[in-house]
Amino acid sequence: MLDRRIFEGVRVLDLTRVMSGPFCTAMMADLGAEIIKIELPGSGEEGRFFAPHVAGESTYFAMLNRGKKSVTVNMKSPDGIALIRDIAKTADVLVENFRPGVMERLGLGHAALQAQNSRLIYASISGFGQEGPYRDWPAFDLVVQAMSGLMHITGERDGRPTAVGESLADVTTGMFAAFGVASALYDREKTGTGRRVEVAMLDSLFSMLITALSRKLYTDKPVRRVGNRHPETYPVDSFATRDGDIVIVGFTDGLYRKICTVIGRPDLSADPRLATNIGRNAHEEELRSAIAQWAAGLGRDEAVAALRREDVTAAPVWSFEELLDSGHVEARGLVREGVNTKLGTIPLVGQPVRFHGAPGPDGPQRSPMVGEHTDEVLADILCLTSERIAALRAARAI
Template identity: 45%
Template sequence: MNRNAADLPLAGFTVVDLTRVLAGPYCTMMLADLGARVIKIENPDGGDDSRHVGPFVDGESAYFASVNRNKESIALDLKAPRDRAVLAAMIAGADVLVENFRAGVMEKLGFTWEALHAANPRLVYCSISGFGQTGPYRERPAYDMVVQAMGGLMSVTGENGGNPVRVGVSIGDLGAGLYAAIGIQSALLKRSRTGLGERVDIGMLDCQVALLENAIARHAATGAVPAPLGTRHPSITPFDMFRTGDGFIVIAAGNDNLFRKLCAALGDAALAADPRFATVAARNQHHAELKDCLEALLAHAGSAAWSGRLEAAGVPHGPLQSVADIVRDPHVQARGMLLQASIGDDRPITLAGNPVKVGAAPAAFAAAPRLDQHREALLAEFGTTDD
């Protein structure tokens, strides 16, 4: 593979990846980006489901390419004894196994935690599922939007009084993938002390509940049920998206000092002394009136001009950027957050990079594999060939 992972923190670790679609593949891609060897096991009948999700470039899925870089691919039929033997040989020497089947499927296939732990006591076995390995919902299937709805996230997303709204990215899957990567690395760290692997149990619904931030605490403290507020913060004002003369800008003035700086930068220092706005509590109570006042001032110039003034004043802010703006952003480019890969008939494609920077070593990179691309080499390595 076209990658150099030797100096990365997970170099030397081998991950057997039985995941598909998004939560699991995102987790294992994070591990691969940090240097782990990831062997992706796919269904011979078409491979990972996400290979069939668009958009497509020369017949290849850009969706699949975005979450499966730095991996090797082999197609195995887990119901066929010979292919199961190949998988067992891989797991016997692996550091980590990651699967995202529904709870109970691995047991039906014979790859239970108990059996694999007995055969390879150092193995970290991570299961990612909709609802975890225990509890009354454990056998239910789930997709991202199912857990966004059940986990309360959609109940606090959207405009006040509007219909519930899905978050614009698959945060149910991505959150689970990130928590799984944390759990796996924590288990590997513990193994360095004990010599024994652990079972890591990740439920997508659990992860959504964890991501509710302070909503549960606010409900417990006040008895009120958090509801959608649009873009504003429930406890800090001004902390919102504001209309300017030519677009929108986010302003986050998290304390009285920043609010005074904001008012001065907008040309109305006296606004900070208005009794309705002089304290955090007062601003929260009169948030709608304050927004009207600020937008009346902001209407006199465009977002770029205000950004310059707020930057000089030290007020946290940011323009509303589209995805097209993001890929042209010089800071995003300088941080290595855009990877250039090839797809289809060697056509270029830009993908999101890995935000985890560890030391000076650059993140490993190799394009997502073709289905069964590494079959011959992997069969030779694990003791069998197609012949």
């Protein structure tokens, strides 16, 4: 059993807002890092205005900022910028997701801060990167889904391009940023020196489109929308039953033959036209019709049970309520207890990687109120007196 959490002793100066950056630093907070989140005095960061709200508190913000310390600093004030520079001297990691060039204009760029702290790992998250033709474009998740090609390949075959029903570009970028920071921390153990880490939302989402890229970069086949079926393999698709949808994954010849047995069509299994995936793709309509006819006569759970009896990979299409009621989320400990001053005990969903033998969080993680830890951090980390803190507050620097 380890006696410390993975990132215990790592201090992160968090200058991020909305989702991709906060998701990155939340993953680090889950593993024991001290996250000092800088927010605007009074209003806090933009994510606090995102719905849904309960008792005036954004539950979106609460989920993304678990386990962090909120410090309010006026970044338009020279004294405020000086405070951030002083905290950066003590930090192991800085994460920011301002538009390229903003941090340099504030005097908080990589070169300036690494000059005062050579061990600092400086992570920059942006929509399109620190250079390139779209460097200065504003980016939100929908913009990146649209430009990455993901929307173009998502949706029904004859329908309009469709966004994925979650902020996938933000989340994947946050994960890649956390991976980059962890890699840089490992590298620092060998070199003693920090480095800059740069992650762009478009790059992150583009790099995950493996099936589409393997088709586009290596063949002359068009990349297009195919609904719920796999673009290269059949039968991998969804089907309607009497009371809901199911998915079936028949990606090998053996699984295909088992599907034919389950649906009572041994003739399809013996048909030489369908013996290979190439043939099954060529005769997709015939296969889809046969499986759809079988599924339509059964209940959803009945159809899945029949397929699983033959060890065919299949599953029901669940709602969130069905997943939460399934017992799996509870068994895996995916939702845990947190705390907020206004909301009291709240549910939080942390990063899913398990480190066997490492301790988990010490009690419920806290979702902070705006500026809740300002005095504590300035006193403990910068050793400022209560009189100096009061003077900074009077000058509206904090």
